[in-house]
Amino acid sequence: xxxxxxxxxxxxxxxxxxxxxxxxxxxxxxxxxxxxxxxxxxxxxxxxxxxxxxxxxxxxxxxxxxxxxxxxxxxxxxxxxxxxxxxxxxxxxxxxxxxxxxxxxxxxxxxxxxxxxxxxxxxxxxxxxxxxxxxxxxxxxxxxxxxxxxxxxxxxxxxxxxxxxxxxxxxxxxxxxxxxxxxxxxxxxxxxxxxxxxxxxxxxxxxxxxxxxxxxxxxxxxxxxxxxxxxxxxxxxxxxxxxxxxxxxxxxxxxxxxxxxxxxxxxxxxxxxxxxxxxxxxxxxxxxxxxxxxxxxxxxxxxxxxxxxxxxxxxxxxxxxxxxxxxxxxxxxxxxxxxxxxxxxxxxxxxxxxxxxxxxxxxxxxxxxxxxxxxxxxxxxxxxxxxxxxxxxxxxxxxxxxxxxxxxxxxxxxxxxxxxxxxxxxxxxxxxxxxxxxxxxxxxxxxxxxxxxxxxxxxxxx
Amino acid sequence: xxxxxxxxxxxxxxxxxxxxxxxxxxxxxxxxxxxxxxxxxxxxxxxxxxxxxxxxxxxxxxxxxxxxxxxxxxxxxxxxxxxxxxxxxxxxxxxxxxxxxxxxxxxxxxxxxxxxxxxxxxxxxxxxxxxxxxxxxxxxxxxxxxxxxxxxxxxxxxxxxxxxxxxxxxxxxxxxxxxxxxxxxxxxxxxxxxxxxxxxxxxxxxxxxxxxxxxxxxxxxxxxxxxxxxxxxxxxxxxxxxxxxxxxxxxxxxxxxxxxxxxxxxxxxxxxxxxxxxxxxxxxxxxxxxxxxxxxxxxxxxxxxxxxxxxxxxxxxxxxxxxxxxxxxxxxxxxxxxxxxxxxxxxxxxxxxxxxxxxxxxxxxxxxxxxxxxxxxxxxxxxxxxxxxxxxxxxxxxxxxxxxxxxxxxxxxxxxxxxxxxxxxxxxxxxxxxxxxxxxxxxxxxxxxxxxxxxxxxxxxx
Numbered sequence: 010x011x012x013x014x015x016x017x018x019x020x021x022x023x024x025x026x027x028x029x030x031x032x033x034x035x036x037x038x039x040x041x042x043x044x045x046x047x048x049x050x051x052x053x054x055x056x057x058x059x060x061x062x063x064x065x066x067x068x069x070x071x072x073x074x075x076x077x078x079x080x081x082x083x084x085x086x087x088x089x090x091x092x093x094x095x096x097x098x099x100x101x102x103x104x105x106x107x108x109x110x111x112x113x114x115x116x117x118x119x120x121x122x123x124x125x126x127x128x129x130x131x132x133x134x135x136x137x138x139x140x141x142x143x144x145x146x147x148x149x150x151x152x153x154x155x156x157x158x159x160x161x162x163x164x165x166x167x168x169x170x171x172x173x174x175x176x177x178x179x180x181x182x183x184x185x186x187x188x189x190x191x192x193x194x195x196x197x198x199x200x201x202x203x204x205x206x207x208x209x210x211x212x213x214x215x216x217x218x219x220x221x222x223x224x225x226x227x228x229x230x231x232x233x234x235x236x237x238x239x240x241x242x243x244x245x246x247x248x249x250x251x252x253x254x255x256x257x258x259x260x261x262x263x264x265x266x267x268x269x270x271x272x273x274x275x276x277x278x279x280x281x282x283x284x285x286x287x288x289x290x291x292x293x294x295x296x297x298x299x300x301x302x303x304x305x306x307x308x309x310x311x312x313x314x315x316x317x318x319x320x321x322x323x324x325x326x327x328x329x330x331x332x333x334x335x336x337x338x339x340x341x342x343x344x345x346x347x348x349x350x351x352x353x354x355x356x357x358x359x360x361x362x363x364x365x366x367x368x369x370x371x372x373x374x375x376x377x378x379x380x381x382x383x384x385x386x387x388x389x390x391x392x393x394x395x396x397x398x399x400x401x402x403x404x405x406x407x408x409x410x411x412x413x414x415x416x417x418x419x420x421x422x423x424x425x426x427x428x429x430x431x432x433x434x435x436x437x438x439x440x441x442x443x444x445x446x447x448x449x450x451x452x453x454x455x456x457x458x459x460x461x462x463x464x465x466x467x468x469x470x471x
Numbered sequence: 472x473x474x475x476x477x478x479x480x481x482x483x484x485x486x487x488x489x490x491x492x493x494x495x496x497x498x499x500x501x502x503x504x505x506x507x508x509x510x511x512x513x514x515x516x517x518x519x520x521x522x523x524x525x526x527x528x529x530x531x532x533x534x535x536x537x538x539x540x541x542x543x544x545x546x547x548x549x550x551x552x553x554x555x556x557x558x559x560x561x562x563x564x565x566x567x568x569x570x571x572x573x574x575x576x577x578x579x580x581x582x583x584x585x586x587x588x589x590x591x592x593x594x595x596x597x598x599x600x601x602x603x604x605x606x607x608x609x610x611x612x613x614x615x616x617x618x619x620x621x622x623x624x625x626x627x628x629x630x631x632x633x634x635x636x637x638x639x640x641x642x643x644x645x646x647x648x649x650x651x652x653x654x655x656x657x658x659x660x661x662x663x664x665x666x667x668x669x670x671x672x673x674x675x676x677x678x679x680x681x682x683x684x685x686x687x688x689x690x691x692x693x694x695x696x697x698x699x700x701x702x703x704x705x706x707x708x709x710x711x712x713x714x715x716x717x718x719x720x721x722x723x724x725x726x727x728x729x730x731x732x733x734x735x736x737x738x739x740x741x742x743x744x745x746x747x748x749x750x751x752x753x754x755x756x757x758x759x760x761x762x763x764x765x766x767x768x769x770x771x772x773x774x775x776x777x778x779x780x781x782x783x784x785x786x787x788x789x790x791x792x793x794x795x796x797x798x799x800x801x802x803x804x805x806x807x808x809x810x811x812x813x814x815x816x817x818x819x820x821x822x823x824x825x826x827x828x829x830x831x832x833x834x835x836x837x838x839x840x841x842x843x844x845x846x847x848x849x850x851x852x853x854x855x856x857x858x859x860x861x862x863x864x865x866x867x868x869x870x871x872x873x874x875x876x877x878x879x880x881x882x883x884x885x886x887x888x889x890x891x892x893x894x895x896x897x898x899x900x901x902x903x904x905x906x907x908x909x910x911x912x913x914x915x916x917x918x919x920x921x922x923x924x925x926x927x928x929x930x931x932x933x
Binding site for chain 2: 112113114115116157158159160164168169171172185187189191192193194195196197198199200201202204205207208209213225227228248251252253254255294295296298299302353355356357358359384387388389423424425426427428429430431432440443444447448449451452454455456457458459470471
C-alpha cells in the first residue's frame with residue numbers, strides 16, 4: 010500500500026533539513042510509543058521541523074512518494090495516536106515553539122504548534138493574560154491539545170481547547186498550506202473546516218500554527234476542598250452545583266486511594282485524610298467579593314448536601330499541595346502498577362456517580378483494580394485498569410472484558426467513548442460500536458477528501 | 472440533472488402526509504423568497520412535516536427519485552439560502568415546534584427544529600433558565616439559527632449558536648437518521664460532524680431535533696447607553712472594553728441615522744438624541760453588586776475615553792424603548808427604502824471603526840446610501856445597501872461594486888464574508904474569493920460525502 014522508505018528518501022530529507030533528520034539507532038526508543046505505551050511502531054525516519062514551510066516540504070515529497078507520515082508533539086498521548094505503526098516518516102514538531110504574535114487588542118496569541126502548554130501558560134501569565142484550557146499534562150504541545158481537543162481543569166467555566174482556537178494553519182497531506190478560521194470571533198462563512206481538524210488526531214492535516222483566544226487574567230481565585238462521607242454523596246452534589254447560579258472554574262472528584270498514590274508519588278502530604286471522597290472546586294473572578302460570594306454559595310450548598318467540612322485552599326502552600334496531588338494522579342497510578350490502560354469516557358453529568366459505581370462493579374466482576382478520578386463537573390472520567398503483575402493473557406482478557414462492559418454502559422446512558430484523550434489506535438473498535446458503521450463511513454469519506462492517498466497517520470481514528 | 476416533479480410524486484407525498492402537501496397556487500408566494508427577497512424560486516411541492524420520521528420519508532423518496540429538496544423554517548434568511556431555485560420539494564419545518572425534554576440536571580433542552588427562537592426563549596424563561604444565543608430575528612426557527620450558526624446579541628459573553636448546541640438529530644439526503652454529538656459537554660470521539668452540520672445552511676443534512684445547552688437565568692442584568700461625539704471615539708473604546716477584566720453580555724454600536732429610522736418605524740422615542748454614535752452595553756450576573764461593579768467599571772472606562780455621558784437603562788420603560796429600537800433596525804432600514812441588500816462581514820474587533828469608515832467611503836465612491844449597525848463587541852457588522860429608487864441596472868452595478876470593495880477590504884484585514892447570516896446563494900462568489908478555490912474544493916468534497924446526488928439545497932454555499 011505504501012512505498013518502502015529508501016536511502017534516496019533519507020538523502021532527500023537530509024539535504025533539505027541538514028542535522029535534523031535521523032534514522033535507525035539515531036532515533037530514540039521514546040519515539041516508538043506514546044505515554045501509555047499500548048502501541049508500538051518504529052519510524053523509518055525522524056524529521057525535526059522548524060516551520061510551516063518545513064512541514065509543507067516534508068509532505069509534498071511524502072505525498073509524491075506515497076510514504077506514510079505521523080506527526081508527533083511531546084508524545085504524551087494515551088491511545089497510540091502518535092505512533093508510526095506503518096513506519097515511514099515521523100514529523101517531530103517539538104522544535105516549533107515560537108510565539109508569533111500577541112494581539113492585545115483582539116485578545117489572541119498566535120503560536121507554532123510545538124509550544125508546550127506550560128510554556129504558553131507562562132508566556133500569557135507574565136503578560137497578564139490567561140490561555141483558558143488547562144489539561145493535566147502540562148508538557149503536551151498545543152498541537153497535541155488541538156489534535157485531541159483536550160479539555161482539562163477549567164472546561165466547566167471556560168470550555169475545551171476547541172473553544173479557544175480561533176484559527177489554525179494546516180498543511181494538507183499534499184503539502185498545500187491552508188488557513189482555517191481567522192482572528193474574528195463569529196463565523197458563518199462556509200463549512201466549519203477548523204472544527205473538523207480540531208480533534209482529528211493528525212489524520213486530516215497537520216496543524217502548524219494556531220491563533221488562540223486569551224483573556225485578561227482573572228484577578229482573584231480561590232479553591233475549596235470538600236470531603237464527603239461517600240463517593241455517591243460527593244458526586245450527587247455536582248448537578249446541584251451546576252444548577253446553582255454560579256459556575257466554578259473546576260469541579261474535580263478525587264477518591265482517597267488515588268490521593269494516597271499521589272502522596273507517595275510526590276512525597277508530599279495532602280492537607281486532609283478525613284474521608285473517602287472529595288470534591289475540589291475553584292472559583293475565579295475580578296473582585297474578591299464576587300469570588301467569595303461564589304465560593305460561599307457553593308460551600309453552603311455542599312454542607313447542605315452532607316459534606317463533612319469545607320477547607321479553604323487559601324495559602325500558597327495548601328494550594329500547591331492539593332493541586333500538585335491532582336496533577337500527579339495519572340503518574341501516581343502509573344507508578345502503582347506494572348502496566349495500565351485507560352478509559353476516558355464522558356457521560357451526562359447527572360450520571361457520573363452511577364458510572365463510577367459501575368466501574369467498581371466491573372472491577373469485581375473481571376478481577377482488576379480500577380482506580381479513577383475525573384472532571385466531575387464535565388462528566389468526564391479518567392478510569393485506569395491496572396495489570397498488577399497479571400500474566401499477559403489474563404491481563405489482556407480481563408482488560409478487554411472490562412473495556413467492553415464500560416463502553417457499552419457509557420453508550421446506554423448517552424455517553425461517548427472519549428472526552429479528551431481521543432481514539433488513536435486503541436479505541437477504534439469502541440468508536441465504531443458507539444457511533445455505528447454509517448457515521449464511521451462518513452468520517453472515512455471526509456478523510457478521503459483531505460487525504461486521498463491515506464498517508465497521514467494511517468490506521469488511526471476511522 | 473434532477474428529475475422533473477410529476478403528479479405521481481405529488482400523489483405519493485399526499486398519501487404519506489394527507490392535508491400537509493401543497494402545490495401550484497396552494498403555495499403562498501412567501502415560500503418563493505426569503506426575508507430580503509434577493510433570490511426567487513418556486514417549489515413544485517410544499518410538504519409540512521411534523522417529525523424526524525416525516526423528514527426521513529420525504530428524503531428517502533426524493534433521493535430515490537432524484538428530486539431537489541430545500542428545507543425552510545420561518546424564511547427569515549437574508550442571503551437566499553432557503554429558496555428553491557431548482558424547484559422540487561420544499562420541506563417546511565414550521566410545525567415542528569415540540570419541546571421534547573427539559574433536563575434540569577444536565578442543563579439541556581431538547582427541541583424540534585421548527586420551534587421559534589422567541590418560543591424557546593419564553594419556555595426557558597418561564598422555568599428559570601436561559602438559552603443564551605439571542606439573534607435579532609426572534610421569529611427565526613432554531614433550525615434556521617443552527618443552519619447559519621447565528622450569533623446575536625449575547626455572543627460576546629455567551630458565544631454563538633454553535634456554542635450552545637450539544638447534539639443534533641440529522642436526516643441525511645438518503646433519509647437515514649443520524650445523531651451527532653450527545654448530552655455530554657466534552658467530546659473527542661472521532662471527527663466533529665456536529666460542528667460540520669452547524670452553519671452548513673441545509674446543504675449536508677436536515678437538522679430535525681437539537682439538544683441545547685441552557686443556563687440558570689442570571690438574576691441581575693443592567694444596560695447602559697453611552698453617547699460619544701463620533702463613531703470613531705465610540706468604537707475605538709471597544710478594544711479597551713474587551714481588555715478590561717469585565718465581559719459585557721453585549722456591546723452594540725448604533726448611529727443616529729439608524730436610530731431615527733427605528734423611531735419612525737416603531738412610532739416610539741429613543742431616550743436621547745445627544746449624539747451621532749452610541750454604544751449600548753449590557754451586563755448580567757448573580758449578585759447586584761457584581762453586576763453594578765462591572766457596569767461601573769465600563770462606564771468609567773467609557774467616560775475616560777471621551778464618552779459624553781452614560782445613561783443607565785434601569786427602568787422597564789427605558790429598556791423597552793432602547794432594545795425595541797435595537798431589535799427594529801433591520802426592519803426600520805428596510806422601511807426606509809424600496810429595496811436593499813446586505814453585507815454581514817466580520818472583522819477583527821480592533822478594526823471595526825476602520826471598516827465602518829471605509830463603508831462611508833464606499834457609499835460616496837459608488838453613490839449609494841449605506842447605513843450600518845453592528846455587534847461591535849464581536850467585530851460583526853450589518854451593513855445595508857439601499858436602492859432608494861435607483862433604476863435596476865444602476866442599482867445592480869453600484870451594489871456589485873460596493874460589495875466587491877467591502878469584501879475585498881474585509882479580506883485584506885483578516886475578516887470573513889459572514890459573521891452569522893451565511894452564504895446562501897448571494898454570497899457564493901465572495902466566499903470563493905475569500906477562501907480560494909482549494910478550500911471550496913474541500914468543502915465540495917465534503918458535500919459529496921453527505922449528499923452524493925447533490926439533491927439537498929442545490930446551488931447553495933459551495
